[in-house]
Amino acid sequence: MVSILKDIPIDGVKIVPCRIAVGNRGVVKSFLVAGDHRVILVDTGASDADADIIMDAIKDMGQQHADLKLCILTHRHGDHTGGLKKLKKTLKFEVMAHELDMPAIHQATGYDVEHVVKGGESLPDCGGIHVIHTPGHTAGHISLHLPSIKTMIAGDAIVSAGEHLMVSPTYLSSDPEAAHASVRRLIALNLDLDRLLVGHGDDVYFGAKENLGRIFAGPRP
Ligand SMILES: [Zn+2]
DSSP: OEESOOOOOOOOOOEEEEEEETTTOOEEEHHHEEOOEEEEEOOSSSSSSHHHHHHHHHHHOOOOOGGGEEEEOSSHHHHHHTTTHHHHHHHHOOEEEETTTHHHHHHHHHHHHHEESSSOOOOOGGEEEEEEEOSSSSSOEEEEEGGGOOOOEEETHHHHEEEEEEEEGGGOOOOOHHHHHHHHHHHHTTTOSSSSESSSEEEOOSSSHHHTTTTTOOOOO
């Protein structure tokens, strides 16, 4: 069962649909994670307007703006980092991103990345949030695994149409082969996943492990 906007509650995670203002490119999602005595934002939308949407969503979660302590950027693209400037001007929090995307994020936003990761790190929140390096869409793309709620936030490493998951398309990837290899590695990890949340397209709420495993399945008989 899938839905981009049904807003089926997820324990500890709020999906925040933002708008990509450029052209008619639709929705990019940010995610608010209720961490240990702090709120963690994953991606910032594309614009100042998305920063406003995110700030409203923090309140909707029953949290205070001051509770936002960390923003994790899955990757450097503008539709995921575009809200950072306004959020940084308004709120006090630190930023985490992969070392390979960090320079572009700094250049685009003017803000430092205080926590530079390589993949393999863990945050203590929510019983553990694991940072997985999933290069290909960009060199420094990261995905987040929250095992206690059987959830993966896959950013743009995986896109989704209905319940059909696909590797980030070639024309959107800086290294399409690496993008495929990253998803094969994710599958090989054999993670017990119910949910797979993506930047673009429908989130998978149930049976995500099986959906993920079908990405490289052969043709139908
Ligand atoms: Zn992207």
